[in-house]
Amino acid sequence: MSKFEALQGNEAVATAMRQINPDVVAAYPITPQTSTVQKFADFVADGLVDTEFVCVESEHSAMSACVGASTAGARVMTATAANGLALMWEIVYIAASNRCPIVMSLVNRALSAPINIHCDHSDVMGMRDSGWIILFSEDGQEAYDNLIQAVRIGEHPDVLLPVAVCQDGFITSHEMARVEIYDDADVKAFVGEYEPRWPLLDVENPKTYGPLDFYDYYYEHKRQQVEAMEHAQRVILEVAEEFNRKFNRDYGLFEPYRLQDARVAVVAANSTAGTAKTVVDQLRDQGLKVGLLKPRVFRPFPARELTEALQHLEAIAVMDRSISFGAMNNAGPLFLELAAALTLHGVHIPMADYVYGLGGRDVRPAEIEHVYRDALEIAETGQTERMVTYLGVRE
Amino acid sequence: MEQKGWRDIPIGGMILDAGNAVEYLTGGWRAFRPVFGEADCIHCFTCWLYCPDSSILVDTENEKMTGFDLEHCKGCGICAAVCPVNEKVIKKTDQELERDDVRLCIRMVEEGKVEE
Secondary structure, eight states: OEEEEEEEHHHHHHHHHHHOOOSSEEEOOOOOTHHHHHHHHHHHHTOOOOOEEOOOHHHHHHHHHHHHHHHHHEEEEEEEOOOHHHHHHHHHHHHHHTOOOOOEEEEEEOOOOSSOOOSSSSSHHHHHTTEEEEOOOOHHHHHHHHHHHHHHHHHTTTTTOOOOOETTTTTTOOOOOEEEEEHHHHHHHHHHHOOOOSSSTTTSSBBBSSSSTTTTTHHHHHHHHHHHHHHHHHHHHHHHHHHHHHTTTOOSEEEEETTTTEEEEEOOTTTTHHHHHHHHEEEEEETOOOEEEEEEEEESSSHHHHHHTTTTTTTEEESSSOTTTTSSGGGGGHHHHHHHHHHHOOOOEEEEEEEEEGGGGOOHHHHHHHHHHHHHHHHOOOOOOOOOEEETTOO | OOOGGGGOOOGGGBBBBGGGGGGGGOOOGSEEEEEEEOOOOOOOOOHHHTTOOEEEEEEETTTTTEEEEEEOOOOOOHHHOOOOHHHHHHHHHHHHOOOTTTTTTEEEEGGOOOOO
16 A cells, blocks of 8 residues: 655655665765755665665765666666766766666756755756656656656666656755655565676676777767667656556656647746646636646657647747757757757747746746746747746846 | 677677687787897796786796787787896896897887897
8 A cells, every 4th residue: 555645855765765675876965865865874774775875975986886886787776966966977978878777866956156056957957968868757756756667767678778867956855745655565566676687796707898999889889879768768658657557647758737728838847847737727717728748758858749749839938947058049958959859840839948947046936927928929929029038037 | 800780789888708808909009029038038927927918828737938929919018027037137237228138038129120
């Protein structure tokens, strides 16, 4: 039997880690994910898990230890955020390239400088080309659910890639909310035993990971990573289908909310999608046909499916909690990729980008309503007057 | 060597058949070649122990060092540097010796100047 608990997002994640009971966790505390590692360390100290918990001296070492343990054949997890992820950078790529199915809880927050510990998506957007699968979570429940699914996704023989499960720093990582915690045995059965295909600890069959790989073969190994990403989308859906059936959920590549008959929609990830749902309901009560699309799977980017879900709209407003500095119109990465996806699939809908909430700046329902009203006006005129708006910044 | 496509090689650059470094002939990297000099080898196996490329050939039955695997030796000169006979020769002559001095046990001779 599952039970409902009042948990912070980080505690929900730590609980999932306890139930998954990974072989190795190597992590270094950094705000705002610290409480995940702290809580998990409690589980280790209390003997509730069999995990070898490695307290390392930096995030670079944390990810390095994860890669070492994963190649050895262990089921490996870690948690980080922001600058901690930035310090892992070199090894983040190596984890993906060595095809290590490491699962990382990533609590999104702003990168320095100036120093800021609060929510935005700059950290994860920097790793978007690194070869990791990236999942977004609206709240603690989704972070918990996604983490459990991530194990199965990453370890699938057709995938073998690391998976980052994101949630919003402080907004959900420290928000106490109702989380349905499934029965330990059910989670254990769902994630199953990890059977590594090429473990280094299989000393009867010695092998080498990460050797020198020049112009004669490196390119072929990158092509293999593309193949794994292409398989990942199918595997994510298969795992979601099984998870949905078992735990009565409704996960897919993204979540449409009152989208089907909408004229305009906002696309927003993580916790802001939750706020936007409230705004959608309010505006619907006023007779306005508005909807929402909440991306769940950001890597691999489901371009065709997103296009199909959005193509009936008259205007699309994308909300980006980070800036791709120097990119086209200094827009956000979600907008840029979505605009490219729609255009290349032959769908031409007026679009606008709303950068918001950097460094943890609150985004309130009134501001999201403003975005919807803008979108409705764009739908009326068929024209995007301003491609990128920096929502809530003081002039 | 025929190069394989991405479907036909292990993922992630993994090498699954251990010991296949022998197939990779690195002798062509060499600028200096180890050759025997006038001082007799004492078969102490110090060079064999230190050689990073397992390129010291030995007769295990008779416990003799027999020569150099020039298909793999990269010419790093570690064998000559650790050779105790070389050290003895240098001490005896009490002068700076060139690496290719004929009085040594293991000499490092520039590839272009090797007398076959």
